[in-house]
Amino acid sequence: MYRVGVFHCFGLRGLQRDHQKALSWFSKAAEKGDSRAMELLGEFYARGVGVERNYTKSYEWLTQASKLHLYSSYNGLGYLYVKGYGVERNYTKAKEYFEMAAENDDAGGHYNLGVMYFKGFGMKRDVRIACKCFMMAANLGQPKAFYQLAKMFHSGTAVKKNLPMATALYKLVAERGPWSSMSRWALEAYLKGDIGKAFFLYLRMAEQGYEVAQSNAAWILDKYGGKKICIGASGLCTDAERHQHVHSLWWQASELGNEHAALLIGDAYYYGRGNARDYGCAANAYMHAKFQSNAQAMFNLGYMHEHGEGLPLDLHLAKRYYDEALELDPAAKLPITLALSNLWIRKNFANSFFVELIDSLPNAYPKIDMWVQNLLFVEGNATILALFVSLVTVLYLRERQRRNVWNMAPPQQPDALQPVPAFI
Secondary structure, eight states: OHHHHHHHHHTOTTOOOOHHHHHHHHHHHHHTTOHHHHHHHHHHHHHTSSSOOOHHHHHHHHHHHHHTTOTHHHHHHHHHHHHTSSSOOOHHHHHHHHHHHHHTTOHHHHHHHHHHHHHTTTSOOOHHHHHHHHHHHHHTTOHHHHHHHHHHHHHTSSSOOOHHHHHHHHHHHHTTSGGGHHHHHHHHHHHTTOHHHHHHHHHHHHHTTOHHHHHHHHHHHHHHTTTTOOOGGGSTTSHHHHHHHHHHHHHHHHHTTOHHHHHHHHHHHHHTSSSOOOHHHHHHHHHHHHTTTOHHHHHHHHHHHHHTSSSOOOHHHHHHHHHHHHHHOGGGHHHHHHHHHHHHHHHHSTTSHHHHHHHHGGGTGGGHHHHHHHHHTSTTHHHHHHHHHHHHHHHHHHHHHHHHHHHTSOOOOOOOOOOOOOOO
């Protein structure tokens, strides 16, 4: 009954939003002793949602929910005492309720406690404690806490003034506005198979600066191309202009911190996908992703330094990038170890058979039969190749054994889920 009420309340599972039906289902669930339904009834009566506003009934339902140890309901009771709604205003009791909610990791409790300290309600004003409360609330996903922290970093209140941090926090708040629901509509359209509608919705959000929407619009345009998306006079039906638009969306996303988008741009330039091959542009894109601590980008930069592709030939710098990639992503130990082995061979056996073998691999596929024949029938090559394959096999088996031991370790018990704050 509670879940049906939630579906009606938020318009989920294909249902139209209907607060009166939601209220009816929550009432039935509350009669069965569901504390979550009791809390939402308290919120409905406090806000006047689907029913006439009644703070007394709101207090009664929240009290019943709190007796069943639904900690987020303490936050609602504290709010009523702060405002004096349905009860006599009492800052001491409000603080106690907010503290009980906060002690049980309720985001609303942390936030409202921070507001009391920030404004000095019933106590001496303390912006430092308020800042700590807002940070705790923000870590639990409270949007209003992000806004308060943004203002603090903007003005230098209780923290060192930091305009880039303030800007990032303001952006987080802006992206949680009601207009962000367009992202949900786009996802629903995609899941229903309406690719064109999903693309246009993501594109509209991309123009508003949503990094996720920019990435999704680029992915849809790159994956489906002209098959399901053809915009006619806009020019996106041609492959060249479509790729140009995809790259533009990737650049926008990468500028907002999406290192995967920068990596895709680098790959497009490196392999010549949608544009002429340009190792210099590829290196610039990989460098952009590298600054965001992307292990794959560091590996690619190491490879380009090793072969002098778009970057100066520098084996020492190549090794540094390989080492940094391994440090960031230990799961990539096998390919990075092979790359380091290859690098060691290049440094110590220049112009040898091994270097010729490695350099011939990229061009081997189109003429594989001739390549194998030339490789095996040169005197001594077969023995050296066998040793090299044995080394690769040993490395692979050791890595596989390590992962099996790791997977056999007993899993850790996940933390219990905390109730979602419902009344702030």
